[in-house]
Amino acid sequence: MAVLNRLLRSTTSAANLTSYLRRGFATTVATDSPQTGSFTPSLTFKKDPQDRNVQWIFLGCPGVGKGTYASRLSKLLGVPHIATGDLVREELSSSGPLASTLAEIVNQGKLVSDELIIKLLSKRLEMGEAAGESGFILDGFPRTINQAEILDEVTDIDLVVNLKLREDVIVAKCLGRRICSECGKNFNVAHIDVKEENGSPGMYMAPLLPPDHCATKMVTRADDTEEVVKKRLQIYNEMSQPVEEFYRNRGKLMDFDLPGGIPESWPKLLHVLNLEQPESRRSAAA
Ligand SMILES: [Zn+2]
Numbered sequence: 001m002a003v004l005n006r007l008l009r010s011t012t013s014a015a016n017l018t019s020y021l022r023r024g025f026a027t028t029v030a031t032d033s034p035q036t037g038s039f040t041p042s043l044t045f046k047k048d049p050q051d052r053n054v055q056w057i058f059l060g061c062p063g064v065g066k067g068t069y070a071s072r073l074s075k076l077l078g079v080p081h082i083a084t085g086d087l088v089r090e091e092l093s094s095s096g097p098l099a100s101t102l103a104e105i106v107n108q109g110k111l112v113s114d115e116l117i118i119k120l121l122s123k124r125l126e127m128g129e130a131a132g133e134s135g136f137i138l139d140g141f142p143r144t145i146n147q148a149e150i151l152d153e154v155t156d157i158d159l160v161v162n163l164k165l166r167e168d169v170i171v172a173k174c175l176g177r178r179i180c181s182e183c184g185k186n187f188n189v190a191h192i193d194v195k196e197e198n199g200s201p202g203m204y205m206a207p208l209l210p211p212d213h214c215a216t217k218m219v220t221r222a223d224d225t226e227e228v229v230k231k232r233l234q235i236y237n238e239m240s241q242p243v244e245e246f247y248r249n250r251g252k253l254m255d256f257d258l259p260g261g262i263p264e265s266w267p268k269l270l271h272v273l274n275l276e277q278p279e280s281r282r283s284a285a286a
Helices: 014-031 034-038 066-077 084-092 099-107 114-130 145-154 167-175 226-249 262-272
Strands: 055-059 081-083 136-139 159-164 177-180 186-188 192-194 203-205 253-257
Touching (some): 055 066, 055 226, 066 081, 066 136, 066 159, 081 084, 084 099, 114 145, 159 226, 167 177, 167 192, 226 253, 253 262
Parallel strands (some): 055 159, 081 136, 159 253
Antiparallel strands (some): 192 203
16 A cells, blocks of 8 residues: 555544534534434544554546446455445435435435535444444545535545546446336446557447347436536536545545556556455455
């Protein structure tokens, strides 16, 4: 593992920290729901790196495949893969205290606030800690500088992996997405084979084709049009830049240019992370 510059943490006292977090959540109480105001996150997520597993973040635009890589790495390292999108969906389908608040926000088509996302994440981390989990890989979080700052107060992040892919390839990948209308499985018909040109490397990504029984039932998501995909990328880039800067300034950001599909990218990603191939490592943890 490359040596990561650990920021000298400020000497914020626990009382100040609690007050800071309460202040953060106070806005939630006003805008989201009065019933959820009593929640205070546990402040016990900070541990000596020697005594715990990795605490990493995966950043990357929609369609880059960060869920895939984060999920594979979490299995390899034996840490939970925590995707905030999943947390929202799970809470919505539960009878938890935040479910009705969330349902209201989502039904009104509003964005779930930073504070509410932090609550869900804190709750997830607390549950994990109680269950003996150690470490995590966060996926889709933090999305804003505000979330990054709050997260920084709640826990320590060791490394932020920023997955990058050429925009023309991302667009082609998104336009190639298909879903089986019967079984719901995801496929991708895009066959990406970019030739090396003017010094920029070529790239190959094999399609993920459906089996025969799904092939006749393929549908495209309504929002996977070129215009919408490009707009989504533009919004992501604008939002993510300050978050990337936040971690770059702390010496924690590692940009990783995906060299192709999973067969091309996975071994290189393991290599830059100083990890070994799954076969020779942690076979018992699988
Ligand atoms: Zn199917």
